[in-house]
Amino acid sequence: MNLVAHLPILPVVVPLISAPIAVLSRRGSVAFVLATTASWAALALAVALWVQVGAEGTISYAIGNWPPPWGIEYRIDTLSAFVLVLVSGVAAIILPYCRRSIEAELPREQHYLFYAMFGLCLAGLLGIVATGDAFNIFVFVEISALASYALIALGRDRRALVASYQYLIMGTIGATFLVIGIGLLYLMTGTLNLADMRQRLADVSDMRPVLTALAFITAGMSLKLALFPLHQWLPNAYSHAPSAVSAFLAGTATKVSVYVLLRFYYSVFGAGLVSDLGLREVLLVLSLAAMFAASALAIFQTDLKKLLAYSSVAQIGYITLGLSFESVAGLTASIVHLFNHGITKAGLFMLVGGAVLVMGGSDMSRLAGLGRAMPLTSFGIVLGGLSLIGVPGTAGFISKWSLIVAALERNQWWLVFAIALSSLLALAYVWRFVEAAYLREPAQPREGGREAPPSMLISAWILVAASIYFGLDSSLTLGSAMAGAQSLLGAAP
């Protein structure tokens, strides 16, 4: 039994097995230990995979020993290894945070179910990234989505149910569109294996069903990744879910959807087909709309969680903007922002979760004077906010810089101004928090400063520190993103 040979499947299997055991244990504490162990194991396995892919190139694994393209193939290349590390890393850091956060927010008898759902959601997200089979992608999209609907519905006020229901409807439409697209591709190629599909598509690429499939998959995944104007589910889902869930989903779920879109665009359809259909222009317009409209909406939010959620929609605009360039530089910017924004936003939501726990809500009026009441938390939020703006020295700057490089490469000067202008909008919404936390007097005076529990504060600060670290030393993230972008476009004819 040589475990190294099974590396591609193990990050998915370990959390998947932890979930039913967590249910069987019926104890919140046991389930917590299980889920935490599983997510750290998944992180270790993902890092091992990343190292192995770096040394040996793409790894293929045949589930059930049925060779591809007949059986289900798991296929790990530089991009999928990178996203696996992001997803399992965010999960591993969030789980220690969950214990106190969930204790405060959920009734005791739901704790073990929470950890089971978390494990399933993680397994689903990792499965989407690891698999090389189109239908398997759909199955894992559903696993992670169903688990996340349940996780969001656990939020403590009744609006969480409405938000979860809204996400359920939108997410189901998205997944249906995805499976319609996959069905059409299967119709035209007779295969579900992504690599095999690509080869067979070359003969039929100009036929109507293939273009329809591309349109369905684009629309479906745009719903899932909350591309403006299909983002309506996101603000409510993020602001009413339990804090740990907001952080986890904000850091991973939409990012994995972007990964699926990248995978289908460049590993299946190929760059030529995507630009023939005018998708680049569509993406460009929608990304710009997201960057401006969602940032502007964020400025007018009175609830900090909702503000961050709208900011997520805007930041997703940057990711898809990179996609629209269709160059190595553009895709590098997309992938690096996928990572940078994932860790930054997860860290921010975790800090806000701590503030909610102590102050009793995330409304700006409640958070007045937070700078004095919880200095570490609010300083962390400010640092994360700087990364959202893209101040030099933070991860967000690296993303924006690569986007600007990609825009200049295409001689689109005006986009540089657009990026700078939308960063100003980000400055405005981050300033709203700074103003409330540092310049306003608290509504009712509070006795002494009390911080969030250490386990929550440390976990959140790890991610904030990471977003600063990857702003100062970007060789790791930029290098991996560039390798991923090259492998995506290198596969193009």
Added chain:
Amino acid sequence: MSNDLILRVVAKILIPFILLFALYVQFHGEYGPGGGFQAGVIAAAAVVLYALIYGLDSARKVAPDWLVETMVAAGVLLYALVGVAGIVFGGNYLDYFVLGTTPVDGQHRGIFWVEVGVGITVSGVMLKVFYMFADRQP
């Protein structure tokens, strides 16, 4: 409906056959139409019929909540562990070829236990959904 003599008697006669049919669909699934999913639903239907005729409390004595919840998780776990067994016996994940003395034998054994897992979980989920709706106060 517990006062209706005809319903009580008919249900009492039918339920064993429904359960037997569920077992047939479960274990004959490799050769004919059927399998774990269908069998799980049929088995759950027997309990649902029992609950409709004899009341929810009687049904809870047959299939208590802890059992239903255990079934929901145990089936998934069984399925996942069959996959791990493939790795333990020297194959890939969900590799049934290595589970028996011959590859064909292994395939039979693998799909048998996977379908048992599916049957248990589907049955459990069906009952869980039924109980949750039945418990709601109007």
